[in-house]
Amino acid sequence: MTDETPDIEAVNVAEGFDSFDETWSPRLAAELNGQELKFAKLEDEFVWHHHDDADELFFVVDGELRIELRDRDDVHLDAGEFVVVPRGVEHRPVALPTADVLLFEPAETRNTGNVESERTADVERL
Template sequence: MEKVSLADAFASFDDHWEPRLAAELNGQAVKLAKVEGEFVWHHHDDADELFFVHSGELRIELRDRDDIELTAGEMVVVPRGVEHRPVADEESEILLFEPRETRNTGNVESDETREELNRID
């Protein structure tokens, strides 16, 4: 058991859309990412995805319903199968909670796809 300082963890990297593994529990992963700009449209066939905004703002664009606007301290769960695209107009820090094997781009293969994640030290 080791505690994780979110402030220190986010300060340890600068790249955008490169999730880092912060913790694992019961087959789930807690991932941290700095985000800015638009990510790819995608969905996850077998997993819900929790987005928690640590700092900044995040918009979850959805094809079949209204966008969801999140600010620091807010979160939303995007259900499996729902096509979505995270967007941050300015740099934001987010926490993701999802099954460990969940690929960041879900059903889409792109330049942003990450199969292996670096662990926060």
């Protein structure tokens, strides 16, 4: 292996979630093809927002999550389920009451999209 070749290692999802406690503060787990995989612990309601240029995938690992949508029916997710929120669609994730979620989205997508709030967070690497 050369110095330019990254390590190839398995990631344990449970250990990833166990490595931090903060809610609504995603942790970068991996990068691939211009996308980022993030661990996020969610609690109660987030802010209404949208992403102009990014689809966002929510995969529930543990707990329950409701994705509220302004212009269509809400989507309820149990552990093992996911949904893609298309770019431009205003949404608000609501954990019932908590959820561990994997997020897949383009690199450097801001967690609050078009909104600046107290929940806007920089992504830290695991």
